Structure formats: structure tokens, C-alpha cells
Amino acid sequence: MNCYSELTYSLYADRELPPEEALRVEAHLATCAACRALVEGLRSENLFLAEVMQTLDDEPAAAATPAWSASSLIRVFALLIAGSAALEAAAQWIATSIPGPLGWLNPFGPAMFWTLGFAIGNFLIQEGAAMFVSTLVALGLLVFALLIVGARASFAYRRSVTIGLLGVLALVLSVSSASAVERRSGEVVTVPHDQTVNGSLWAGGDTVNIDGMVIGNAFVMAREVTVKGTVKGDLFTLTQDVDIDGTVEGNVYTLSQSATIRGHVAQSVYGLSSRVRLESSGRVDGEVVVGAGSTDVRGNIGKDLSAYGNHVALWNPARVGGNVEAHVPKVTDLFVEPGVVIGGQTKTQLPPPRPSRYGRPRFYVWQCVRLAAALLTGLVLYWLFPFLFAARLDNTNSALRALGIGFLVLVATPVAALIAAITLIGLPLAVLTMAAWLASLYLAKIVLAASVGQAIRRSPNGQTLSFVLDLLLGLAIVFVAINLPYLGGWLSFLVLLLGLGVEFIQLRSHWQRPSMAA
Numbered sequence: 001m002n003c004y005s006e007l008t009y010s011l012y013a014d015r016e017l018p019p020e021e022a023l024r025v026e027a028h029l030a031t032c033a034a035c036r037a038l039v040e041g042l043r044s045e046n047l048f049l050a051e052v053m054q055t056l057d058d059e060p061a062a063a064a065t066p067a068w069s070a071s072s073l074i075r076v077f078a079l080l081i082a083g084s085a086a087l088e089a090a091a092q093w094i095a096t097s098i099p100g101p102l103g104w105l106n107p108f109g110p111a112m113f114w115t116l117g118f119a120i121g122n123f124l125i126q127e128g129a130a131m132f133v134s135t136l137v138a139l140g141l142l143v144f145a146l147l148i149v150g151a152r153a154s155f156a157y158r159r160s161v162t163i164g165l166l167g168v169l170a171l172v173l174s175v176s177s178a179s180a181v182e183r184r185s186g187e188v189v190t191v192p193h194d195q196t197v198n199g200s201l202w203a204g205g206d207t208v209n210i211d212g213m214v215i216g217n218a219f220v221m222a223r224e225v226t227v228k229g230t231v232k233g234d235l236f237t238l239t240q241d242v243d244i245d246g247t248v249e250g251n252v253y254t255l256s257q258s259a260t261i262r263g264h265v266a267q268s269v270y271g272l273s274s275r276v277r278l279e280s281s282g283r284v285d286g287e288v289v290v291g292a293g294s295t296d297v298r299g300n301i302g303k304d305l306s307a308y309g310n311h312v313a314l315w316n317p318a319r320v321g322g323n324v325e326a327h328v329p330k331v332t333d334l335f336v337e338p339g340v341v342i343g344g345q346t347k348t349q350l351p352p353p354r355p356s357r358y359g360r361p362r363f364y365v366w367q368c369v370r371l372a373a374a375l376l377t378g379l380v381l382y383w384l385f386p387f388l389f390a391a392r393l394d395n396t397n398s399a400l401r402a403l404g405i406g407f408l409v410l411v412a413t414p415v416a417a418l419i420a421a422i423t424l425i426g427l428p429l430a431v432l433t434m435a436a437w438l439a440s441l442y443l444a445k446i447v448l449a450a451s452v453g454q455a456i457r458r459s460p461n462g463q464t465l466s467f468v469l470d471l472l473l474g475l476a477i478v479f480v481a482i483n484l485p486y487l488g489g490w491l492s493f494l495v496l497l498l499g500l501g502v503e504f505i506q507l508r509s510h511w512q513r514p515s516m517a518a
Contacts, residue, residue, distance in 0.1 A: 003035050004028065010390045010509070013042035042509075181219070189222070193229060200233065208239075210246070217250070227263070244282075251286070259290075261299070268303075276307075280317060287322070304344070314340045325349060358485075367483065371475050378446040378471045382464075387510045388503065389450045389467070402501030406444075409500045413437045444499025445482075449474030451502060 004025060011017050012025050029036050181202045184191075189203045193211040200216030208222040210229050217233035225242040227235065234250035241258045244265065252261075254271040261269065261282040268286030276292040278284065282299035291308040297318045304322035305314075312326040316339035323344035326334040334348050357363045382389055417433040420426035450467070453474030457466075482492040 003032060006038070006387060006510075009035065009039050010042055010387070013039055181216075191229065259292075278318075311335075313337075314342075316340055320344070323347065327351070367479060371479055374446050374449070374475055375468075375472060377443070378450060378475075379468065381443065381446065382450075382467055382471075388447055388506045389454075390506060390509075399498065402498050402505060403494075404501070405504050406497035406499065406501030409437075409440075409504050410497060440500060440503055441496065444496050444503060445478050446471070446475070446499070447502050447506075448495055448499035449478045452477055 008017070008021075008025065012022060017025065029039060181200045182197055183202045185204045187205055188207045188209070189205040190209040191197060191201070191212040191214065195212040197212070197214045197216075200218065201210075201214045202219045203210075204221045206222060207224045208220050208226070210218060210220075210225075210227045210231065212229045214229070214231045214233070217236065218227075218231045219236045220242075221238045223240045225237050225239045227242075227244045227248065228246045230247045230249070232249050235244075235248045235252045235254075237252075237254045237256060239254070239256045242254055242256045242260070244252065244259075244261045245263045247264045247266070249266045251267045252265050252269045252271070254269075254273065256271065257274045258277075259271055259273045259275070260277045260279065261284065262279045263282060265282075265284045265286070269284050269288045269290065271290045271292070273290065273292045275294045276290045276296070278288070278297045278299040278301070280298040283302075284300070285302040287303040287306070288297075288301050289304075289306045293310050295307040295309055295312045297305065297312075297314045297320070298316075300319045300321075302321045304325065305320050306325045306327075308327040310329060311333050312328055313335040314320070314324070314337060316337045318337075319341045321343045324336075324342055324346045326347070327349040328334055329351060331348055331350065334346075336342070336346065413433060414437065417430040417437070420433065421430035450471045451474065453470030453472070456473060457470055478495055482488050482495060484491065
């Protein structure tokens with residue numbers, strides 16, 4: 001009698017085969033020693049995974065959990081659709097009910113995203129390096145702990161590799177490269193009014209004050225930046241608040257939450273900010289090009305003003321030597337007070353109307369094309385690597401396990417590739433790792449869709465037609481979920497994590513089977 005496939009033995013070890021087929025497999029195992037060894041290896045692997053994922057209160061790893069029935073999944077998706085519709089209706093009501101001057105109160109409005117984005121950016125500036133290292137250390141300790149719990153000799157060498165990689169990372173982060181730029185850092189960095197920096201300045205800290213003179217360019221990353229002195233070159237800022245009271249003889253490039261100019265900029269200003277203010281005492285000899293939630297001009301601009309944002313206002317005694325071009329949502333979002341002098345033309349550029357993507361046939365056509373491509377890719381993957389589709393997320397424990405592993409794969413893989421790319425020898429390995437990682441990101445939704453379809457239909461395994469129906473059903477559910485308004489992005493991320501976790505679990509199981517059988 002011919003031996004069964006590894007997929008069949010895997011399902012038999014997981015007790016997921018129909019009773020009749022399980023009896024036939026047991027009859028074959030009674031006469032085939034090699035297949036018995038393979039099944040024993042699969043059962044040992046299941047026992048190992050159960051020990052690793054055992055809860056702290058020592059609950060039995062094999063405790064029964066409720067399965068995902070078709071009716072429960074339908075109820076979940078119905079609630080998601082209803083919640084998405086409610087969020088969309090609330091956003092539309094808020095947008096139409098809140099008066100224009102209070103638009104910043106709208107939690108779904110662009111101003112909120114400006115503020116949130118710059119707040120996150122400022123946090124990363126202050127805490128990014130420490131958070132990066134802490135995350136790597138935590139991941140390394142977690143992997144190390146799992147290896148200890150496993151207590152397998154085949155995994156022993158990985159412990160030293162993990163510690164070695166973390167050591168290399170710490171060494172790289174502790175070495176600073178030499179530079180001709182003068183570097184200053186600390187909680188408060190100050191260039192006193194009687195001091196001159198003979199060259200360019202690179203400053204970082206919570207607060208940076210330039211009261212003296214910088215002969216070259218100034219590069220500043222801080223929460224708050226104040227320039228009361230003179231910068232002979234260009235000023236580059238990545239900050240929460242920047243206040244220019246002195247003189248910048250070059251250009252100003254700023255990425256900030258709030259930018260205020262009370263002094264003199266001899267050339268031009270280019271910036272992205274939540275709010276930009278040119279006070280009556282401020283002067284910019286060149287052009288001003290800003291993207292900001294709110295732009296207020298009371299001072300003098302020698303050339304053109306180009307503002308992109310929600311609100312642009314020019315107040316008396318503002319003067320603009322060239323054109324004023326405002327890219328705003330509505331005509332009323334550009335305000336020019338009587339008495340303001342504009343040397344050129346005043347233009348208001350409104351965004352073209354953007355119909356909802358759900359109202360365009362092209363959206364549904366492309367979704368069908370993507371679904372067909374995913375279905376074809378899944379079939380090819382099933383014929384080449386059927387073991388990837390052996391897992392079923394039919395209980396809470398398996399879903400949570402896949403979710404956690406997927407998060408580790410998503411975060412740790414590019415970090416490991418980056419560390420490997422530091423050395424010339426590890427560069428090819430890093431490139432291959434990133435290529436495999438990118439491919440796994442696309443395949444994640446396909447693998448998860450197959451698991452969802454199999455969990456709903458509970459069809460027999462090993463039949464191509466049955467797999468096609470399972471995959472098609474799962475893909476339809478996944479595509480509907482990830483395209484829901486507002487919730488689609490979160491669900492897409494959840495699908496990605498679950499799919500990556502299933503891929504990793506199945507690949508690891510497949511690689512371990514030959515060694516166990518031997």
C-alpha cells in the first residue's frame with residue numbers, strides 16, 4: 001500500500017481527519033515504520049508548541065475552545081460593516097455641523113492629523129533611538145526565553161546568534177562617525193550672544209537657543225528652537241516649535257508643528273507645519289512656500305507666497321511682492337484683509353472633487369482583478385507547497401499564537417536584515433531575507449484566506465476542487481474586510497499579522513519533519 005502525503009499525516013496528528021480516513025491511516029501505520037516515525041515526530045512537535053504557549057496559570061494546553069462557526073463570522077462582519085457605516089456617518093455629520101473657525105475640533109479633520117503627525121515625529125526625535133534599542137533587546141530576550149523553554153539541542157546554537165547580533169547592534173550604535181560639523185547636544189543647548197560658531201552647527205536636545213552667530217549652516221533637531229542671533233548659512237529644523245527672532249541669511253527649511261518668523265530671512269522659506277506665522281516685524285526677502293494647516297501673514301514677503309493647507313490669511317500691514325497662491329479646500333479659506341498690498345495676482349486653487357471610491361466601477365473591477373490574481377497565486381502555491389495550507393485557525397489559541405508570531409516576523413525580519421547588511425559578507429543574505437519578507441507580506445492574506453475558508457466550510461482535505469472553493473470564499477471575506485471604510489486599514493494589518501504567523505508556523509513545522517523522522 002502506498003504511503004500517504006505529509007499533509008495527511010499532519011492532519012492525522014492534529015486529529016482533524018474524518019473518522020473513515022483516520023482508520024485507513026492507522027491501518028497503514030501498523031505496517032509502515034517510516035510513516036510511524038514521521039507521525040511520532042509530528043506529535044512531539046505539537047507537544048512542544050503546546051508547552052511553549054502554555055498559559056501562566058497552568059491551564060491545560062489542550063483545553064477546548066469555541067470554534068469559529070460560519071454564523072459567528074457572519075455576525076462579526078455584520079458588526080464591522082455597521083460600525084464602519086456609523087463612523088462614516090459621524091464623520092460627515094461632524095464635518096458639516098462644526099463652524100469653520102472651530103474646524104480644528106473635528107477629530108476626523110486634517111488639522112487633527114497634522115497635530116498628531118508632528119507630535120509623533122517629535123516623540124520619535126526625542127525617544128526614537130532609545131525605543132529602537134529597547135525593542136530589539138525585548139525581542140531578543142523573548143526569543144531567548146522561548147529557546148530556553150524549548151530545551152532542544154537543535155535550537156541551542158540560535159541563542160548565541162541572538163546575543164551576538166544584539167552585541168553587534170550595541171557596538172554599532174555606540175560608535176559615532178567623525179564630522180567637520182560642530183556637534184552640540186543636551187537638554188538645553190545654547191549658543192551665547194557673544195559666541196561665534198566658525199562653521200556649521202549640528203544641535204540636538206529638548207531646547208536649542210541660537211543667540212550668537214553661526215558662520216555656516218545650522219541643523220537643529222529639538223522640541224523647541226529659538227533663533228535670536230544670526231545664521232550666515234541655511235537653517236534646517238526638525239522640531240515641534242521654531243521661533244526666528246534674529247537673522248537667517250540663507251534659506252529656512254523647517255518641518256515643525258509651529259513655525260513663527262519675527263526676524264529677517266534674507267532668502268526663502270520652505271516648510272511643512274501645522275501652523276505658520278509671519279508676524280508684522282518679520283521679513284522674508286525671497287519666496288515663501290509652505291504646507292500648513294493654518295498660514296497667517298502680517299509681515300513682508302519679497303516674492304511669491306504659495307500656501308497649501310486648510311486656511312490662509314493675510315492681515316494688514318502684510319505686503320507680498322509677487323503672487324499669492326492658496327491651495328485650500330474652499331474659496332472662503334483664503335482671507336485677505338483690506339489694506340494688504342499684493343504686487344501680483346491672487347489665486348485660489350481648490351482641490352478637484354474626489355468621489356467616493358465605492359461609487360466608481362473601476363474600484364470594483366480592480367478588486368476583482370486582485371482577487372483573481374490572489375486566487376491564481378494561491379493555487380500555484382498550493383500545488384508547489386501544500387504544507388503551507390495545513391493549518392486551521394479554528395480556535396482562539398491558534399489565532400492568538402499566529403498573531404503574536406506574525407508580529408515578531410513583521411518587526412524582527414527587517415531589523416535582522418539591516419544588521420546583517422552592515423557587513424559585506426552578510427549583504428547578500430540581507431537582500432535575500434528582505435526579498436523573502438516582501439513576498440511573505442503579499443502571500444499572508446492568501447494563506448489566511450485559505451484558513452478562514454477551511455474553517456467555515458470544514459471540507460475534506462487533499463481535494464483540489466475543495467481547496468479552490470475554500471480559498472475563493474476566504475479571499476472574498478478578506479477583501480471585503482480590508483476595504484471597509486475606516487476599519488479596513490486596521491483589519492488589513494490584522495490579516496497581515498495572522499497570515500505571517502501561519503506562514504512561519506507551517507514553514508517551521510515542515511523543516512523540522514525530516515529531522516524528526518530521521
